[in-house]
Amino acid sequence: VQPNSCRHFLSLFDVSADEARALIARAIELKQMLKAGQVYAPFQRRTLAMIFEKSSTRTRVSFETGMAQLGGHALFLSPRDTQLGRGEPIEDSARVISSMVDAVMIRTFDPETVERFAAYSRVPVINGLTDRLHPCQLLADMQTYFEHRGDIRGRRVAWIGDGNNMCNSFIEAAQLFDFELMVACPEGFEPSADILAPAGDRVTIVREPEAAAEGAHLISTDVWASMGQEEEQARRQKAFATYQVNDTVMARAAKDALFLHCLPAHRGEEVTASVIDGPQSVVWDEAENRLHAQKALLEFLLLANS
Numbered sequence: 001v002q003p004n005s006c007r008h009f010l011s012l013f014d015v016s017a018d019e020a021r022a023l024i025a026r027a028i029e030l031k032q033m034l035k036a037g038q039v040y041a042p043f044q045r046r047t048l049a050m051i052f053e054k055s056s057t058r059t060r061v062s063f064e065t066g067m068a069q070l071g072g073h074a075l076f077l078s079p080r081d082t083q084l085g086r087g088e089p090i091e092d093s094a095r096v097i098s099s100m101v102d103a104v105m106i107r108t109f110d111p112e113t114v115e116r117f118a119a120y121s122r123v124p125v126i127n128g129l130t131d132r133l134h135p136c137q138l139l140a141d142m143q144t145y146f147e148h149r150g151d152i153r154g155r156r157v158a159w160i161g162d163g164n165n166m167c168n169s170f171i172e173a174a175q176l177f178d179f180e181l182m183v184a185c186p187e188g189f190e191p192s193a194d195i196l197a198p199a200g201d202r203v204t205i206v207r208e209p210e211a212a213a214e215g216a217h218l219i220s221t222d223v224w225a226s227m228g229q230e231e232e233q234a235r236r237q238k239a240f241a242t243y244q245v246n247d248t249v250m251a252r253a254a255k256d257a258l259f260l261h262c263l264p265a266h267r268g269e270e271v272t273a274s275v276i277d278g279p280q281s282v283v284w285d286e287a288e289n290r291l292h293a294q295k296a297l298l299e300f301l302l303l304a305n306s
């Protein structure tokens with residue numbers, strides 16, 4: 001493979017609608033194989049470098065475990081103990097790391113870091129979350145909906161809260177998986193305008209959580225202050241005080257509506273314990289599905305590029 005000629009997964013739009021559905025189907029299949037005790041380890045001697053410039057529980061555990069289950073190996077790299085934290089240019093790091101490993105996952109702040117890395121990488125690069133997007137989470141979220149309720153096409157989804165990286169990825173997912181999205185966010189906390197624009201009237205922004213939840217088949221939310229926004233905590237607590245998924249909001253949704261949260265969650269802030277620990281919540285399946293969805297993604301990227 002020549003540098004820059006391989007496929008990356010920086011956003012959901014790096015796969016087609018058909019490929020996205022195939023990935024979900026494959027994730028469900030890989031999950032069943034694992035539960036049946038079937039060993040599937042096609043990645044002998046393959047390695048994944050995982051660069052984490054932000055904290056992680058799910059993303060790290062799922063990628064590392066996924067690579068091990070597939071017969072490969074994953075390396076955890078943090079800026080604290082690599083030259084990335086001492087100013088080595090991202091382009092140089094990309095050339096060096098990608099000359100030795102088979103794929104790279106990056107979690108960082110600025111989306112440009114992932115894009116620059118990908119431009120100089122000779123192996124697939126996966127976005128493990130930036131300030132702008134969290135596409136791997138949406139694969140798991142879609143898998144979870146498909147498993148519990150079938151196809152999400154034509155369904156109504158409500159996003160309550162911050163127009164953040166998760167919300168941006170939900171907007172992309174609405175287009176890729178063909179569903180309607182209602183976003184309830186406070187003024188000044190809207191999703192990125194350039195991500196919203198191509199979605200057209202598929203996505204509607206409202207101010208009232210109850211209005212967004214009306215008739216929804218799926219409701220999701222996220223923390224009021226994301227990683228890197230710790231200093232805005234007080235301002236955000238105030239701005240988001242009424243943006244909570246609680247029993248009143250859930251009551252406006254369809255009877256069989258599901259609740260998703262990428263986690264970690266703050267009970268009593270963006271969601272009540274009654275909802276996240278209640279019967280409509282499928283957040284533990286959602287978290288587990290990170291493993292299965294990303295195994296499908298790794299298989300897709302490594303096979304597509306080999």
Ligand code: CP
Pocket residue numbers: 055056057058059060129137262263264
């Ligand atoms: N949802 C998610 O990405 O979790 P982590 O931050 O624990 O990886």
Ligand code: NVA
Pocket residue numbers: 129164165166222223225226227262263264
């Ligand atoms: N919006 C959150 C998601 C964490 C998985 C953050 O960026 O911190």
